[in-house]
Ligand SMILES: NC(=O)C1=CN([C@@H]2O[C@H](COP(=O)(O)OP(=O)(O)OC[C@H]3O[C@@H](n4cnc5c(N)ncnc54)[C@H](O)[C@@H]3O)[C@@H](O)[C@H]2O)C=CC1
């Protein structure tokens with residue numbers, strides 16, 4: 397099938413590439429001409445495991461192309477996916493201006509002789525956005541264009557997006573016409589995954605409800621972690637114990653510094669805002685957000701309690717990306733921690749295996765020194781903070797680390813190190829919701 401993806405960011409580029417890998421002919425469009433030039437030159441603007449090889453392979457066989465032009469691309473495509481940003485406004489509502497602009501651009505490009513088109517929203521949008529997109533296209537398109545709107549929310553995680561796209565837990569297709577539903581089922585025909593067929597409103601709601609529920613699990617375990625810290629219990633054992641119940645599951649019960657990224661923070665905010673607008677305040681989610689907002693502040697309080705004064709103390713931070721296996725630093729808790737440490741006058745050095753270039757424009761003005769090598773970053777540090785769950789840090793050479801640090805003190809905000817191993821090497825070790833290993 398011929399497909400167009402409008403918006404070639406994390407979702408658009410990875411989705412378009414995986415559609416090409418499934419055998420479709422895909423044009424990825426973006427209005428950022430620099431990004432399109434980069435892609436056309438064979439370079440990939442983001443770090444996402446497995447993506448580069450799939451892009452190269454599918455470009456080489458002629459199934460994947462990049463274009464700055466919506467009009468030229470949709471003329472040839474049976475299905476048009478929208479994957480543009482839906483960032484938060486300051487009041488938590490969703491900024492839908494990107495979606496609205498694309499709807500107008502599609503409308504202006506549609507011609508009756510192009511035949512029936514299915515326009516699919518893949519961006520995360522508030523319930524009832526599909527209706528607005530449909531009205532907008534009808535308003536701006538000429539007479540006799542034939543189209544349907546479908547909601548097909550995306551559940552990929554950054555860092556494992558390709559696997560998530562090719563082996564999803566489920567595919568949700570929200571359509572109000574059988575014809576549109578059948579077209580999108582054909583798009584996904586090569587994928588072996590359960591398909592949930594819904595109406596458009598339900599599909600839109602599924603996405604916000606799913607992300608909010610995952611965020612809720614994280615805040616829940618972080619709240620439990622605080623109780624563990626006060627009582628000497630171990631949150632890892634508690635998570636294992638509750639997660640063994642299949643109704644709960646161990647997934648997304650990792651206590652830490654809280655959730656970051658471009659999605660959970662904004663989507664929880666959006667769902668709170670949508671509910672409030674509907675006159676049914678979702679106070680449970682307000683608490684989820686509050687727990688998340690205060691989680692790294694509580695962690696910082698513990699570092700300050702240990703060092704008394706942070707001013708002039710050298711603190712090394714391992715990890716800047718909002719999670720492992722990505723160079724994305726949007727809403728990264730690690731950056732928030734760096735900002736607060738600098739704000740109190742600490743001398744901060746930081747490192748990350750992939751996100752140095754994305755973090756630099758934010759951290760350089762704060763005075764954070766970025767150091768490529770993780771051990772050099774920790775040299776002479778009084779405290780090492782682990783802020784992202786990279787496997788490099790989980791597998792660190794502790795003897796080597798002990799040799800470079802001024803004090804052997806670690807604050808592990810992602811619980812990736814083993815207290816027993818740290819005790820053996822003579823480290824003082826503090827993590828989230830687990831008993832500390834005190835100074836030897
Ligand atoms: N990043 C993620 O892991 C996931 C994101 N989502 C949702 O997908 C949507 C897109 O997110 P990302 O891919 O992360 O954003 P992104 O910012 O990485 O990519 C969006 C792209 O759209 C382009 N764009 C904006 N306006 C355009 C226009 N008028 N015409 C053509 N291109 C245009 C931008 O230049 C950019 O390249 C959001 O609604 C997000 O919530 C959903 C699931 C996962």
Ligand SMILES: O=C(O)[C@H]1O[C@H](OP(=O)(O)OP(=O)(O)OC[C@H]2O[C@@H](n3ccc(=O)[nH]c3=O)[C@H](O)[C@@H]2O)[C@H](O)[C@@H](O)[C@@H]1O
Nearest residue numbers: 550551552553554648649650652654655656657659718719
């Ligand atoms: O809508 C989206 O954009 C996506 O948001 C998340 O994916 P993503 O943000 O890429 O990454 P996650 O693995 O969910 O991690 C999000 C944040 O939660 C944190 N986290 C995750 C799991 C956990 O147990 N504990 C925890 O603190 C991570 O460190 C990270 O900061 C969802 O997992 C995807 O299903 C969804 O498609």
